[in-house]
Amino acid sequence: MITLGIETSCDETAVAVVDKGQVLSDEVSSSVHLHAAYGGVVPEIASRFHTEYIFSVFKKALRDAKTGIKDIELIAVTCGPGLPGSLLVGKAFANALSFAEGLPLVEVDHVNAHIASCFISDQEEDMTDLFPFLGMVISGGHTNIYSCRSLNDFSVIARTKDDAAGEAFDKVAKILDLGYPGGPIIEKRAKGLTKHPEIRFPRALLNKKTDVDFSFSGIKTAVLYYWKDCRKTEEEKDKICSSFQEAIVDVIDKKVLRALELTGAERLAVGGGVVNNELLRQRLVLRCQRSGVKLYLPEKKYCTDNAAMVAFLGEKKFKAERVRA
Ligand SMILES: Nc1ncnc2c1ncn2[C@@H]1O[C@H](COP(=O)(O)OP(=O)(O)OP(=O)(O)O)[C@@H](O)[C@H]1O
Numbered sequence: 001m002i003t004l005g006i007e008t009s010c011d012e013t014a015v016a017v018v019d020k021g022q023v024l025s026d027e028v029s030s031s032v033h034l035h036a037a038y039g040g041v042v043p044e045i046a047s048r049f050h051t052e053y054i055f056s057v058f059k060k061a062l063r064d065a066k067t068g069i070k071d072i073e074l075i076a077v078t079c080g081p082g083l084p085g086s087l088l089v090g091k092a093f094a095n096a097l098s099f100a101e102g103l104p105l106v107e108v109d110h111v112n113a114h115i116a117s118c119f120i121s122d123q124e125e126d127m128t129d130l131f132p133f134l135g136m137v138i139s140g141g142h143t144n145i146y147s148c149r150s151l152n153d154f155s156v157i158a159r160t161k162d163d164a165a166g167e168a169f170d171k172v173a174k175i176l177d178l179g180y181p182g183g184p185i186i187e188k189r190a191k192g193l194t195k196h197p198e199i200r201f202p203r204a205l206l207n208k209k210t211d212v213d214f215s216f217s218g219i220k221t222a223v224l225y226y227w228k229d230c231r232k233t234e235e236e237k238d239k240i241c242s243s244f245q246e247a248i249v250d251v252i253d254k255k256v257l258r259a260l261e262l263t264g265a266e267r268l269a270v271g272g273g274v275v276n277n278e279l280l281r282q283r284l285v286l287r288c289q290r291s292g293v294k295l296y297l298p299e300k301k302y303c304t305d306n307a308a309m310v311a312f313l314g315e316k317k318f319k320a321e322r323v324r325a
């Protein structure tokens with residue numbers, strides 16, 4: 001089934017073509033450069049960008065996939081969560097196409113799609129055969145753990161009480177005046193550095209053994225105070241980046257262990273932009289090896305927002321509904 005995916009929940013205008021789980025094209029045009037001066041996404045700028053670029057991104061996705069609109073059999077579109085004005089552009093575009101071409105339309109939850117991205121390149125196993133599993137999204141807007149029981153049943157078992165992990169990366173980069181988005185820049189500056197015992201940022205909510213929720217706003221404030229009083233050198237920035245990254249990864253690692261122990265899960269799928277981070281990936285691999293848990297991570301190109309994950313999950317949802325009907 002050839003599925004067209006459309007994703008416009010934040011600052012990426014993305015369209016992809018997926019056929020029976022195989023990605024034929026995956027086009028992304030990002031307005032990230034327009035938000036860089038503000039240190040975060042400006043909703044009005046993001047939605048205007050979607051309006052301007054969605055049609056050309058759509059045409060390029062069809063071209064790259066060597067398909068025409070007449071080959072498309074299903075449209076999948078992100079319905080939320082996300083910026084309302086941005087989501088509206090994708091949904092209106094999808095609705096118009098669906099009406100004009102008489103194509104079925106399936107709505108896909110953005111966060112569920114991040115989890116589904118873990119299974120895109122897995123040719124051996126079908127995601128639908130792997131339920132139940134533990135899902136996790138570590139992104140710019142979420143740091144949540146889900147109990148995933150079926151395509152329509154992803155229920156939250158842990159969440160961040162304040163900032164998401166990606167948001168913390170972005171805010172710390174802003175404090176250090178490093179640019180936006182913060183995650184890749186901080187990872188680069190931390191690279192190759194050993195640990196710095198003299199800089200230890202707090203790890204929140206680790207005291208109670210049953211607490212799997214996250215909190216990342218304290219660490220951002222700790223970085224702010226440290227930065228105010230330290231020597232403001234480039235070397236000091238690198239050390240802060242390294243210690244900050246270590247603290248975030250450490251907390252996620254410990255919470256994942258807790259969640260695995262509390263639920264007895266045998267499989268874990270972790271998606272979202274922060275999963276680009278190499279230290280985090282390595283630590284998750286190690287954790288799951290030690291716990292005897294099968295780990296699914298997305299290829300790096302599917303970590304941040306993309307439409308391939310939307311088409312991939314949309315196709316599975318549509319087929320499952322058809323079987324049930
Ligand atoms: N290498 C990296 N290390 C750490 N964080 C990273 C890395 N690469 C990207 N990020 C972070 O990932 C986030 C973007 O991820 P993503 O696109 O999944 O988020 P979003 O779509 O804005 O949020 P959500 O999916 O929750 O709606 C940013 O906060 C960015 O800093």
Ligand SMILES: [Mg+2]
Binds near residue numbers: 140273305
């Ligand atoms: Mg996202």
